[in-house]
Amino acid sequence: MTGWGQGWLVARREIRERSRTRGFRVSLVLMVVVVVALVALPGLFRSGDTTKTVGVVGTTPLTFTQLLVAQGDAADTGIEVYGFDALPTGQEALRDHQVDVLVVNTRTLQWRDKTDPSLQTLITTAIHVSVVQQRAAAAGIDSATTAELLAPVPVSNTAIGAVAGRSAGDATAAALMTMALMAAIVIYGNLVLTGVVEEKSTRVVEVLLARVPARALLAGKVVGIGLLGFFQLAVTALAAFVASIPGDSVDLPAVSGGVLAWVVAWFLLGYALYAMMYGALGSLASRTEDAQNVAGPVSYVMIAGYWASLFAISQDPEGLWSRLLSLFPATAPLAMPGRIALGATTWWEPLVAVALILAAIAGLVMVAGRVYGNAILHSGATLKLRDAWRASQGSARGATSTQVEKVTQMLSTPQASRILAVAAIVLGVLTSVVIFALTRDVVWSLVPLLLTIGAVRGLRHRAGRHG
Amino acid sequence: MLRFEGAVKHFGALTALDGCTFVARPGRLTGFLGPNGAGKTTAMRAVFGLVTLDAGTVTWRGDPIRAAGRSRFGYMPEERGLYPRMHVREQLLYLGELCGRPAADVGRVADRWLEQLGLSSRADARVDELSHGNQQRVQLIAALVNQPDVLVLDEPFAGLDPLAMDAMGGLLEELATTGVTVLFSSHQLDLVEDLCHDVVILDHGRVVLAGELEELRAASTQRVVDIRFRGREPRWGELRHVQVRESSDGHVRLSVDRAQHLQALLAQLHGSDEVVSFSYQPPTLSDLFTRAVAS
Numbered sequence: 125m126t127g128w129g130q131g132w133l134v135a136r137r138e139i140r141e142r143s144r145t146r147g148f149r150v151s152l153v154l155m156v157v158v159v160v161a162l163v164a165l166p167g168l169f170r171s172g173d174t175t176k177t178v179g180v181v182g183t184t185p186l187t188f189t190q191l192l193v194a195q196g197d198a199a200d201t202g203i204e205v206y207g208f209d210a211l212p213t214g215q216e217a218l219r220d221h222q223v224d225v226l227v228v229n230t231r232t233l234q235w236r237d238k239t240d241p242s243l244q245t246l247i248t249t250a251i252h253v254s255v256v257q258q259r260a261a262a263a264g265i266d267s268a269t270t271a272e273l274l275a276p277v278p279v280s281n282t283a284i285g286a287v288a289g290r291s292a293g294d295a296t297a298a299a300l301m302t303m304a305l306m307a308a309i310v311i312y313g314n315l316v317l318t319g320v321v322e323e324k325s326t327r328v329v330e331v332l333l334a335r336v337p338a339r340a341l342l343a344g345k346v347v348g349i350g351l352l353g354f355f356q357l358a359v360t361a362l363a364a365f366v367a368s369i370p371g372d373s374v375d376l377p378a379v380s381g382g383v384l385a386w387v388v389a390w391f392l393l394g395y396a397l398y399a400m401m402y403g404a405l406g407s408l409a410s411r412t413e414d415a416q417n418v419a420g421p422v423s424y425v426m427i428a429g430y431w432a433s434l435f436a437i438s439q440d441p442e443g444l445w446s447r448l449l450s451l452f453p454a455t456a457p458l459a460m461p462g463r464i465a466l467g468a469t470t471w472w473e474p475l476v477a478v479a480l481i482l483a484a485i486a487g488l489v490m491v492a493g494r495v496y497g498n499a500i501l502h503s504g505a506t507l508k509l510r511d512a513w514r515a516s517q518g519s520a521r522g523a524t525s526t527q528v529e530k531v532t533q534m535l536s537t538p539q540a541s542r543i544l545a546v547a548a549i550v551l552g553v554l555t556s557v558v559i560f561a562l563t564r565d566v567v568w569s570l571v572p573l574l575l576t577i578g579a580v581r582g583l584r585h586r587a588g589r590h591g
Numbered sequence: 592m593l594r595f596e597g598a599v600k601h602f603g604a605l606t607a608l609d610g611c612t613f614v615a616r617p618g619r620l621t622g623f624l625g626p627n628g629a630g631k632t633t634a635m636r637a638v639f640g641l642v643t644l645d646a647g648t649v650t651w652r653g654d655p656i657r658a659a660g661r662s663r664f665g666y667m668p669e670e671r672g673l674y675p676r677m678h679v680r681e682q683l684l685y686l687g688e689l690c691g692r693p694a695a696d697v698g699r700v701a702d703r704w705l706e707q708l709g710l711s712s713r714a715d716a717r718v719d720e721l722s723h724g725n726q727q728r729v730q731l732i733a734a735l736v737n738q739p740d741v742l743v744l745d746e747p748f749a750g751l752d753p754l755a756m757d758a759m760g761g762l763l764e765e766l767a768t769t770g771v772t773v774l775f776s777s778h779q780l781d782l783v784e785d786l787c788h789d790v791v792i793l794d795h796g797r798v799v800l801a802g803e804l805e806e807l808r809a810a811s812t813q814r815v816v817d818i819r820f821r822g823r824e825p826r827w828g829e830l831r832h833v834q835v836r837e838s839s840d841g842h843v844r845l846s847v848d849r850a851q852h853l854q855a856l857l858a859q860l861h862g863s864d865e866v867v868s869f870s871y872q873p874p875t876l877s878d879l880f881t882r883a884v885a886s
Binding site: 127129130133134137141323326327328329330331332333334335336337501 | 636639640641658661664666668670671672673674675676677685686688689690691730733
């Protein structure tokens, strides 16, 4: 049998075994539910909230109600007016949420708590017009002429966002898509990592390698888990697309079929890149408890790349840093989809980025295949990356240290992982501060900080539980 | 036949195989012996391409072994391992199909072995739900599920209870009678002596003794003489080519050169009151092993 055929058998086992786990099924349903909720719910809330109720008490010009409804029509806002005999009755209705505002003697607006600026504008305009009509009538100007002169002028509001053709909502949607992409790459990349280490620690790998070349085993595993991730993300993207169809009120060009297809494609590219790294590094560890230490540097690089991309794109999706990050293979999967969603790329940029990352993946397949093949049958202490590259199985004693080896070694000690964890959190804090400075949005600026703390705690918890 | 020809393998400064040459023949059990670190596991791994030789070849029926040719090879590594959470039968099917066998064939063979080893009722259990002994049985079936022509087993008897050892021995003999080439390593020399037609003794990566066990014993220049007697002890020291290896009251074990005439030995016995028993035998495998590895 060819290596291809065997690789497919390996992939099929991964798909079959993993799709049976409860974790996979739960996360599949959960992700669809969350995405549909995010896309569809804002539209539903907005459409149900466009009729305002106005209470009126005291002296009121005869034309006021009519004028107010006309103003509302011009602003696409339904207005219902209720008259009250006395101020206390009107205030009680206001407190009981029966009316949104109480107009007293057409001179005072009473609100329950906050003022509603758009409603306030409609009412004050109606008051102005009614008063001007009274004064005009007193000055002998015929009322039809005044009505014509003072006919409501519709003025609409539009947020144009940072990029032409995209709204502020699109920026949020792009950020959420990038977050989902990052999560999918981390989750499925880690499945490759733990899968490789599991095969090594349970020793089943020697049984397998007596039948399958090491490269076919690694490739089959990466492909199988990748297809599972592709399936989950494609289902989620499809759900987002379907959910966005009926929502006329949610105008999000970023959540279009083309952009969603790009997101799924970038998942495959990013996953392939990182899964190869995880697979090669996983083969260095002999025990599950060493897996996170060995792969830690990759995870930290990915988290740092993610925050850098998020920051650069929120600042200027067409800026130099955004462009560089979206072309560099390690960060391209985290930066390019966001820029595509915002329509901030030229036509050739995604193509160049794809070519670059494909080249990087091809190189990594060779490196990872060699490291994996050399390290996977080595038992005992965790191997060093450089030894695994050079050795043909077994120990390569007498190999001198190099910078690469020293760095890899340094990054896998508990101290180093603590330092890196602190560095990641500091980075998260800085990102939060910068985003707040730029957007003045408390909720969004807290997201990076909370996510960093969550990620670091998760990684350290997993490493610590076994260690 | 499976032939090692001048196999050499270095791990850094360590030499695991140092010009290792021997054969394992179809229809015969070949015991692969040697002290720890002699290179047995490295040699066995080389059959499956798990170790790339620095020099020399491993051939099957005269041709170098390629990946495709290994589809009819079975291997049980010293470090046992299966997917703990996978179901027994599914795992066997997977491992069989990986050898390039059609799924239907693999299923039939797996079911037959599961039944023969009394595991039919556990076919749908997870491997980690099985007892240690049953896991060992599944591991063995994993090596057999592709109907191998060549079976390589690294320490198949390690960790087995006496009953399981008997069963395993019987099974290997049965496989050999169907024409399978069986090569297995072991430290249990008495067991190998009972089971094997051929032995290969490895030391420091080199074959120090190899061949048919009975021939090796017969070809040895040594003979072991055990005598029980009553009365005065004969004076063995007057004979050349005789060493006294054990001597206690009424029993003596001599190591005798094959060149020594039996008559002269018997003549020495005249002095004693009564000879209770007398045996003259070629050396045991244990004797051969000790001499071969010590020299």
